[in-house]
Amino acid sequence: MKQMLSILGSTGSIGTQTLDVARRLGMRVCALAANRNVAMLENQIREWKPQLVAVFDLDAAKKLRIAVADTPVRVVQGMEGLCEAASIACADVVCNSVVGMVGLRPTLAAIAAKKDVALANKETLVAGGALVMKAAREAGVHILPVDSEHSAIFQCLQGCPEKKALGRLILTASGGPFFGKTREELVSVTPEQALKHPNWNMGAKVTIDSATLMNKGLEITEAFWLFDVAPEQIDVVVHRESIVHSMVEYADHSVLAQLGVPDMRIPIQYALTWPQRFPSPVEPLDFIKCGALHFSQPDEETFQCLRACKRALLRGGLASTAANGANEEAVRLFLDRKISFLQIGELVMQAMEHQPDAEIASVEDILNADQAARAFVRQKAKV
Numbered sequence: 001m002k003q004m005l006s007i008l009g010s011t012g013s014i015g016t017q018t019l020d021v022a023r024r025l026g027m028r029v030c031a032l033a034a035n036r037n038v039a040m041l042e043n044q045i046r047e048w049k050p051q052l053v054a055v056f057d058l059d060a061a062k063k064l065r066i067a068v069a070d071t072p073v074r075v076v077q078g079m080e081g082l083c084e085a086a087s088i089a090c091a092d093v094v095c096n097s098v099v100g101m102v103g104l105r106p107t108l109a110a111i112a113a114k115k116d117v118a119l120a121n122k123e124t125l126v127a128g129g130a131l132v133m134k135a136a137r138e139a140g141v142h143i144l145p146v147d148s149e150h151s152a153i154f155q156c157l158q159g160c161p162e163k164k165a166l167g168r169l170i171l172t173a174s175g176g177p178f179f180g181k182t183r184e185e186l187v188s189v190t191p192e193q194a195l196k197h198p199n200w201n202m203g204a205k206v207t208i209d210s211a212t213l214m215n216k217g218l219e220i221t222e223a224f225w226l227f228d229v230a231p232e233q234i235d236v237v238v239h240r241e242s243i244v245h246s247m248v249e250y251a252d253h254s255v256l257a258q259l260g261v262p263d264m265r266i267p268i269q270y271a272l273t274w275p276q277r278f279p280s281p282v283e284p285l286d287f288i289k290c291g292a293l294h295f296s297q298p299d300e301e302t303f304q305c306l307r308a309c310k311r312a313l314l315r316g317g318l319a320s321t322a323a324n325g326a327n328e329e330a331v332r333l334f335l336d337r338k339i340s341f342l343q344i345g346e347l348v349m350q351a352m353e354h355q356p357d358a359e360i361a362s363v364e365d366i367l368n369a370d371q372a373a374r375a376f377v378r379q380k381a382k383v
């Protein structure tokens, strides 16, 4: 079991639940990082007494330094600060729960410092999976999945004897708040409607990604990098109840599934205690109460993001980086009411197709493709 954590994105949905898990298991925290939530960081500093706190936003860092001047904590800032928190000597695991591909450099910094990474930040793998997984292999560190589907697959793979025993990975998708809707019905949906996830209470960006099915597209790519399978070995099935978190089909067509109530503290805890299991405060699954479980086909015609991510994965190189960058920008514009819900999928598809074929040689390649995709979206959206 991990003892000392560095938590990036500690003020968010996953970050605060990670602290909840750490509190119950008696783990300690030596570094925290967030963007600009000074009030919550101050409370976390007073409870956890970390050595170091990284604040991405410079004004917020200044405010936090003043607020915690009576404590010995060192407050660092910007991307350099995030990377320092990710590579701090005292941590035996770095929990990366920031939102967006801004998590890429800190992930690479953690790996370079030979830290295991408990990864919720899926955008990092989508934008830069080739570099991240190569670096992790070379450093001999583990990338431990926190995302519920990938944790489920990871759990179902424990004891898998060899790669050729594997058939398919089957990712479940809730279908989001707009399951079953036609494009016509989605023309004027609002951010408020899109932010109503049927089963999970999450940050805004991943909730919109669930509504567009971009989340499932990102998760296919995440599974590709984490589990080293071919794109054709990854399937998606809609499962409205979010009880079966994902499945592994083996060569003999036996299927293993991981089930549980939808509560992220189960996958977070497993990432921190693997290969052991400990009691958890999450309620047990009551099969009688949850009743019938349903499965159906995702609608890729209506939800273009899923199609765009699949196409990007087949294209390889920087295509997934572009799809991710375009989506991050488009989600921001949708939440700011500058573009419509359906435009998110259209822009992601166009930006992905606009990205020239090119292999990833460096972090700079990824950052440049990401910036180009964002600029493409802004120009097309005329903002």
Ligand SMILES: NC(=O)C1=CN([C@@H]2O[C@H](COP(=O)(O)OP(=O)(O)OC[C@H]3O[C@@H](n4cnc5c(N)ncnc54)[C@H](OP(=O)(O)O)[C@@H]3O)[C@@H](O)[C@H]2O)C=CC1
Binding pocket: 008, 009, 010, 011, 012, 013, 014, 015, 033, 034, 035, 036, 037, 038, 056, 082, 097, 098, 099, 100, 102, 120, 121, 122, 123, 146, 147, 148, 200, 201, 202, 203, 204, 205, 206, 264
């Ligand atoms: N929430 C969930 O249940 C799940 C989330 N995930 C993934 O986990 C990641 C986090 O999601 P979630 O917790 O919902 O997101 P939230 O929006 O709730 O939290 C995001 C966190 O990232 C921090 N952050 C944002 N930008 C930066 C930055 N530039 N530098 C440093 N920190 C930054 C925020 O800080 P601040 O508060 O200061 O803005 C906050 O702590 C995403 O990649 C998501 O897809 C995966 C599975 C489930």
Ligand SMILES: CC(=O)[C@@H](O)[C@H](O)COP(=O)(O)O
Binding pocket: 147, 148, 149, 172, 173, 174, 175, 176, 200, 206, 209, 210, 211, 215, 216, 264
């Ligand atoms: C909890 C979690 O892992 C989210 O990524 C979740 O999967 C979102 O649900 P859907 O994308 O299936 O709606």
Ligand SMILES: [Mn+2]
Binding pocket: 147, 148, 149, 219
């Ligand atoms: Mn997920």
